[in-house]
Amino acid sequence: SILGNGFYNAFAPVATWSFEKARWRNRASMISELHITYKDNTKDIIISDSTWKVSSSSPYVQNNIYSGDTYDANKEIDGWDKPAFDDSMWTNARIMNAPSDRLVAETEPVIRKIKNINPISLKSFGDTVFVYDFGVNMTGGCELKIKGEKNTRVEIQYGELLKPNGRLEMRNLDIYYKPLPGLAFQTDVLILDGKECVFTPRFSYKGFQYVELCSNRPIKLDETNVTALNFHSDLKEVGHFSCSNDLLNQIWKAANRSYLSNVMSIPTDCPQREKNGWTADAHITMDLGLLNFDGIRFYEKWIEDMIDNQNSEGRISGIIPSSGWGYDDWIGPVWDAAMFIVPMALYDYYGDKQSISRIYSTCERYLTYLATREDIDGCVTYGIGDWVPYKTQTPTEYTTSCYYYLDNLYMAKFSEILGYDGSVYKSKAKRLKDLINNKYLDSRKNIYANGSQTSLAIALYLGIVPDGMEQKVADNLYQTVKGNNGYLDFGVLGSKTVLRMLSKYGYADMAYQMASKEDEPSWGAWIKKGFNTMPETWTLSPEFRDASINHMFLGDINAWMYNVLAGINFDPNNPGFKHILIQPHFVEGLDWVKGEYNSVKGFIRSEWKRVGGSIQLEVEIPINTTATVLVGDKTIFIEGGKHKFNF
Template sequence: MNRTILLLSIVLMLNGLQGKSQVTVNNLRCEYLDNPLGIDEARPRFTWQLTSEKSGMSQTAYQLSVGRDQQEVAGGQGNSWKSDIVESSVIPAVYEGPELLPFTRYFWSVRVLNDEGQWSDWSQPAFFETGIMYPSGWKGSWISDGNGFDGNSIQVKQAPYFRKEFRAGKAIRSARAYIAVAGLYELYINGERVGDHRLDPMYTRYDRRNLYVTYDVTAQIKRGENAIGVVLGNGWYNHQSTAVWFFDRAPWRNRPAFCLDVHITYEDGSTETIVTDKSWRTSFGPLVFNSIYTAEHYDARLENKGWSSPDFDDKQWKDVLNRAAPSRQITAQALHPIRHTQEIPAKEMKRINDRTWLFDFGRNIAGVTRIKVAGEEGTVIRLEHGERLDSIGRLDMSNIDQHYRPTDDSDPFQTDIFILSGKGEDEFMPRFNYKGFQYVEVTSDRPLELSKENLTAYFMHSDVPASGNIHSSNETLNKIWQAGNAAYLSNLFGYPTDCPQREKNGWTGDAHIAIETGLYSFDGITVYEKWLADHRDEQQPNGVLPSIIPSNGWGY
């Protein structure tokens, strides 16, 4: 009798397993991004992948659920939209529901029908958050520091710093910062840098389209007194270095400016928006020069300790200036950002004399270096970055500086300048620049003690996910593949470039040659979609496109 019951139980279990789906849905992405914040797309696209123990399993239909309640969406009952069953093996799927609200988090889930007629379970929900979406959604003003407002603003070398204090009077449920910038920026709240992106926002045709970035700043804003700080860089917007492509003659060129809205939702459901307006304060700081093309100059003696924290004394700071928006189109930056993806210690350091050292990082990269060093106040350190050495083992930049046309010796190519404070260990790393290099020759105008540990390199590029891999028994072939990937990534900075040192231009021909190789190894679609939007910005009424995109007007 017991054996009969056991056999029946096994048969029933096997029958149940036959009816259960052999496929699960994962890797849910919206607009090709994982749980994106601040998208402006009215009809976002959804993609996913299937996992099955059975080889060759495929999708024949799918159904989507979208809503603001995570639990309901997980059960396929989203209150915003539930699609019909769509008979298709093709993705992406496109949102077809009611109009999405701005500043709103939506959850979404999907189930699929496989080629054996079995439905998967509803996937674990993913989410996306809409951003500002419409121009009327912005509440803040565009502001700048007003230096050089007498007609010489584009020649002012020092980077502008901005700050504002505010009080959050209640417990905070959530907070988002939306920042649009003409130029580059770093955002700080209560003394802490927000996010890990570099060189935001991405380069566009600034007089036709500007990008804004969204951050979840719930953890940074506290109940009580708070402070916001912003430092602006020139980027390609106010290009002060001179080269054969006339970056300095761009039609949009102006002193950097920005607009910021911080939306705070309190636990009681009330909301507050902190905005850029005439109440902000501005001053100079230690960043005395920055060029995305050449380098940065930093004077540690001018540091304003605590400038982005509450209770900082800003009585000596000045009023800001209202500015017009640089273009009519301010839209969300929806792509994989530039990041420091790898920290690289020096492989070797050679002391040439008591004021000169040569660092070798063992590989060629695009990125920056960070130096930590103590020395006398006013000590001037120069960090020259290059890709090769000359016949006597000194840095040789003759292969990368031939297109540079300096007007004087104040802006040396790929050479950071760092002035020490004399107050213990100083630290410097460029914020608004990157270079192509393997070697760094460090010189000081006074004797210093340096070791390999004083200088660290950071590989940086658009942080696109890896999507392919090659490995063979032939190490030479493996190294060729690795070198190709490194070269591709070293030329991906929100748009594909030809080189990370002498030009940094978005040559369309170079990008066309590299794209197939790149996309076998990396999921770079978000960068290329942004770059295609750059094409639309640049295309003339007769259809003509320039040779480099984005362009300041050169190359038509």
């Protein structure tokens, strides 16, 4: 084995998130068991102990999770991993204390190489600079096959953009990076020994579409010398969507690419600049994740990280895991709501209450803490709200109040699911709902807060609007969007709620118009600019100093396509798809839609197309389930199997 640092031993100053100060930080160590089965079926177990031999000499002279690996081929030790190797000069391993009192086996899907990707183009700048384009933004690293003069230094830098002259553009990434001497951001270094070398970084991963190789001496390279290795947590694909509008198909693919780029043992925000488990990024994209990939074990592991992350006050940090950073007031309850939303989603999609049971006491302590932060009105108002809005900022005290309500509402549901008395949480949720409506609802105009797209959609989405007023608020949402010529004007919370609430209350055509826009601000504008993953902001500054090109948190439009256009939905009263809600919307501008989802109960398909002046809908649901088909004012109950309808 070769040991590297990873996040366990991140060293400063290479990023802004203080991982060099982490309580766990130490030299790399290992524990292992080698299980051997001999030809006669006898077995042996060899455990790591002080009889093992180690050497500090290695061609990996340094490695850092944010910068990269430095490999000196001159220091390779021939045959070190072969049985006949003479290790007499190596020292015995030292017994180390365990990094934690709890050593828990990894149960989530492993990070593995998913595929090799060949470059689609190569541009050389003389014989020392080469820029490769791999066609798609991804996570991973590159395999380099190269031969050159001894001690030639080759730097391999990874990025998402190109400058007008064709060289690598790094300004959107290294804004957060504080370099150590000799280390550049997202850069591997290879020192040649004069022989042919095959190099792959082992201890870092990057986010990239382009790779620039620079050498201090002339080298010869072509398209065959470099291969991208795309890797991430190996989640099984369970969903697929397509329709007659190829722009939507490309948006769907881009959202999936960004999602997969950010499943690296934890749900991260971006795979290059930060690599952090931002809590809201994860809970906003739960539907996107679970409709496309089997994520139960992945999120179960992260829920354990949440439990570990809670401090003595009851707070959790904005990034999980955390080195100790992120428990600040500026982050707050909208982000913290991940501890409620993530386990609830696992229950809705899988019918599994284990995660709710595991995190219940953590949620109890958190709500006890939040009660100490209530203002004179009895509400909590601090923290981030509708992050990265296009223009209009929804008041953060309003969105925080709404999510404080959601926390208590979900806690009451958790209690009911587990058979506990949740009356105190149910009462608190009702009181908060009344408080929000008294404070933020203009009942004459039927608008919330400042009347932004997000403020109206959030109240509808979370069920805060008083009974009987929902359609009036939804009508105002429609008028607000229509008054903006069908363009979006929201941030991350609006990206989750506006399309959904327009669709729910009779304005699916307007939602589709918004979803299929091609100029800024829109998802389609990103595609038209040539991006194949989802940027961090709706528009990028000319200086490229403000955003990564591979964030997932604005990607719920992908799940909206399944839920609204194809109409595949879980029934909250029958978790785990025991009963299925099929509610497609035949929006003007689409000729056909096809959605497929391999649920925990089996295969679900909803497919419709226009034939003449009518709609043909085909639905397939698992034999062991039932479903309700909802189209306009028609409600049709069906049992498992294949069904055809005409509307």
